[in-house]
Structure formats: C-alpha cells, structure tokens
Amino acid sequence: MSRVSRNTTIRDRHRTQLARTKPPCAYEHCLFPGEPIDYDAHHLDPKAFQADHVIPVDAGGPDTLANKVPMHRACNRHKWKSLPGDDTGARVYETDRTW
Template sequence: MSTNRNTTIRDRHRRIIARNKPPCAWAHCLYPGIPIDYDAGPDDPLSYVVDHRIPLNKGGSDTLDNKDPFHRACNRAKSDHLPDEEPPGGIRIHVTKRTW
C-alpha cells in the first residue's frame, strides 16, 4: 500500500521539528549522547532526518504529531519498527551511497 506524500508539508514539518534541534528520538539510538548534526550532508550517519513514530505501513499518519527527529543511521536501523521496539534479529546498520 502506497501513501501519497506532499513534499511541501514534509519540508514544513522538517523545519518545525528542527527549530529546537532536538535529540534522536529512537529508544535504541546508535549514538546515545551524540547530537544530531543538523548541518551535515545526506551521506553522514549523524545527519538529520524525520521519521514517522508509527510507520505509515502500520497505520500511522503523515502528520506532524507522528514525526520525530532521528540520526540518519538510526532511522535506517529502525526501519519500519515502532520507536521503542528493537527490530527482530537485533539492530542492522545499512549504508548506502547516493548521487543526486
């Protein structure tokens, strides 16, 4: 099942969440005590991303109150699991390189 996402709303939510530079919201953060780097590029594992607290494929909404800040690496490891849930088989780290 695919969910249509509005990029204008996505970008607005990212700006709102980033205002106070909050810490990573994942209970199993890979970098506890290390702040999210809000200025880092997209390949940096400490860079800022926003993820859904309750994944869309588990019935979550694409609203601001269902979004949290994460380190990029934590978001990749969390995948589509709930924030306080450790993924089955332990934490997996995915590293990808993209050229835009």
C-alpha cells in the same frame, strides 16, 4: 506493498518545525548515544537529521507532525518500520517469490 504518496511541502514544513530547536535523537536504541544530530550535515551522513514517523505510514500511521520525531539518519535506517515497543530493529522483507 504499496507506496504512500506524501506531500513534499508538508514534509518540508514538518522537517523545519522539528529541527527548529535541534532536539536530540528520539530513537530509544540510538546508535550514537549522547551525540547530537548534525542538522547541517549532508543528507547521506549517518549523523544527519531525518524526520521519522513514530508509527510508519505503511502501518497506518498519519503523516502528521504529531507522528514525527527527529533521528540520526543511521538510527532511522536501523529502526526502519519498527513500531513503538519493538526493540528488535529487525527489517522484514516482503517478496512475491516462492522458494
């Protein structure tokens, strides 16, 4: 599994643009239905703002504003690498180990 290098300047610009109008969480299975994202919360707070890639970069999605949506931190962690339409929210762990 390879790590994708991302430009932090672009990341910060996209975060600012997404947060400008303080939109609600975009996760269809939101863990806090009806509760707004706390755009001023500490970054580790479950209701804090995170920009999520709709199609994960690891799955070939572009690191563009058009591929990013706002989410609660907890929702983003729950969604993880799920693709649109995948409602399982399950994480897939890869390892080089043989059992």
